[in-house]
Amino acid sequence: MDSPRAPNPDFERAVRDAVLSMPAARRLGFQVGRLAPGEAELVQPYRAELTQHDGFVQGGVLGALADFAGGCAAGTLLPAGWANMTIDYTVKIVAPARGERIVARGRVIKAGPTISVAAADVYSSTARGREVETLCATAFVTLRNIRVPDPRRGADR
Template sequence: MTAAQAPNPDFAQLIPSVVLSMPAAAHLGFHFSRVEPGDVEIVQPHRRELTQHDGYFQGGVLGSLADFAAGSAAGTLLPAGWVNMTIDYTVKILAPAKGPDVVARGRVLKPGALLTIAAADVFSVDDSGETLCATALVTMRNVRLAAS
């Protein structure tokens, strides 16, 4: 995708604030390391309660991180007063994720008024570099918030 234009000038502050206020995001404990129009990166530190055998991140955690990263990327392109919600996603796990951090990079593939199609790649990060662990395709439904 070419460089996108964010219709909401406050997107870089709004997206982390809204996403990190969600109980599921707070439970995971990730943080945003990049928020740009149509493109975000989140970093998930290793935590024992997110793992399975021998310290590997559990697959559902990888799927959640991909969903949050893709959805956040899609959210950067929404006008003020709009939010998005996942209506479908497919995750393919390609390698085990183990290390001090997992990084999920979300990007918008096709923005739209009603639906936005996004993708995310999830990497295990350690001293030797990055390993692609999962990739996802995510469909987001864009919803205008009701005036209060």
């Protein structure tokens, strides 16, 4: 299979700006890691206020991170002036998440003109002389691709 090509040569900036403009992502403290056409990595540094009573990262945070990672991966394949919005996602938590950071790696399964489907794997990461990652969740994310209205032109038709 050929590697996907990004129709927007400035896809990295577009995806970073999109994520970091979202209040939810800023509030949770997501950091954008590696971006490549059809792939995205998001990082959630460990924060006690995002955990359950036992110190594990709460499942809703894992779901949000997976959702954003899938959306970012799909966003790397959108033309300039387009964005995506989640219409459905399913997360399966397979192990408790505790570590210095939680890393979600999204990848595009199918990029379409209207609907895109992505997957994301979420890992807890701890440095013990070397980085050790443990798979803690996996997700499928379905997204609706939309053209972003140009504020200079008023409402696009």
